[in-house]
Amino acid sequence: MSRVIHVLRAWGRSVEGEALAMKEGFSPRYDLNRTTGTITRIGHSCEGQSIRGRILVIPTSKGGVAGGWAFYDLLEKGIAPLALVFGKLNPVMVQGAILADMPITEGWTEDALALIRTGDRLRIDPAGREITVL
């Protein structure tokens, strides 16, 4: 049975992929090894996980202006996430996602973190402002 989550704001093309759900905020600078695409911050809920090709589900953004360039760089290195699903974000995440042509959403009507588990398949439809848990 699929569940639909409505989002407040969204940008980009529709994509389908596997979720990596985080319990806390995320910053490409604070939490990620940007050479390998692995989350390396000691104690992060996704420590040791790769972000490559996955839809990151993130409650909040941390910091930082690094995301402005970092997502574009990760894309060229072949280790970029497929899309970003935020509870609350800061503008850098949007600026970085648009430069990297990476779909991004903000806000959710139902608690996405309660509904989405790491490994779930998601469809992100920015035009319809919808996330479907397949």
Add this chain to the structure above:
Amino acid sequence: MQLTAEELAMLHGEQGESLKKAIAFQVEVGRFFGAQRLVPITNAHVMGDIEVMGDAGFGFLEGFAARKAQCRVPTDSNARCMHFDDSIECLRPDPAEEGKERRVVSMLRDMRIATTDTCINYQTVYQPKLGEHVAWGDTGTVIYANSVFGARTNYEGGFSSFAAAMTGRTPAYGFHLEEVRRGSIAVELRATLRDLADWGAVGKIVGHPNQDYLAVPVFEGVRDMPLSDALKQLGASLASYGSMAMFHLVGVTPEAPTAAAAFGGREATSKIVITDDDLEAVYRSYRFAEGAANVVVFSGPQLSIFEMQDLAARFAGRKVAGGMHCFVTTNHAIYSDAERLGYLATLRSAGVNVLQGVCFYLLQRMTDIRAENGWTNLVSNSAKLVNTITAHRFNTVLRRTADCVEIACTGKLA
């Protein structure tokens, strides 16, 4: 979004490919946030170094450099990832990346960017006035501009600040709008704040549990007029832990003559009381890990001339202990002044390494540098730094300035 005739001309490519790309990007970002228009800016601060841009960003910037793109407003650059100084062997960057970084600097200069390489532009380069719209690309600079000057800017990451510098405009959303600047969290400061690290600790207490770009804490109870360096640490920490872009300090910052004015009718969503015990609990929450080689770092943001003066006095006649490395970062302007004033000589003779034009957590190849040197703990009086550097797998510890100096000179982790 409503665009002026000139903005439409840019968007349609009538003013060249670079301006077309820049404004098209700004319109996309503005639409996401529901911006109604672009607002003219007077100043931009760009963040672009090879460590964070990578080859992708480098190639992207080369396109603008090749088209001879120029900034329309006075623009400076943020701290970089390399210090271009071979004398500090333990921090060697990758030679190939060093060549690219030098090329990035030269492209920025060609774009009419003053490469001040500083994250404290608000102390040393440009101080915007109340209500002045700017586009600054470093979180610590943004929160200082909004809060202490009453200027108006969002976080402008990566290409965003370059686009603003070129078009001389930025989308009017977020902190460019009056209603977004009103307070939303009430903070009562009962603690006595004696050290720069205490101000950073306050930023962590408020920021960490309330991560929200649009949250604006209002601090009451400040007893003594805080110095610029204290507000720098508070802002950098709130931005780092809370992703926040503005705070009010009642009776101190320009948009907060009273608490009522700071809140402007917006309801406080939560109230936080900070006591001396709360501050001590922050310091107690850090644990040293077992390790023979460790670093003490004064950085994040770069140090002001008064911080350099203070550190020189604290290190005078002392020596950094075996097994410890100690680093200080500042910008070129303050480095030159500190050289002239003799502060650098004092620090060098104590075995302290002073880096210019960089911030410690931005350094290229940091994960490898940490491993090569076998560094385990990173001790700092900057609450921001102990948060931002963690992807490189340091065990980080926040300590007051005097404790940091003591740890550096005795090697005793306490």
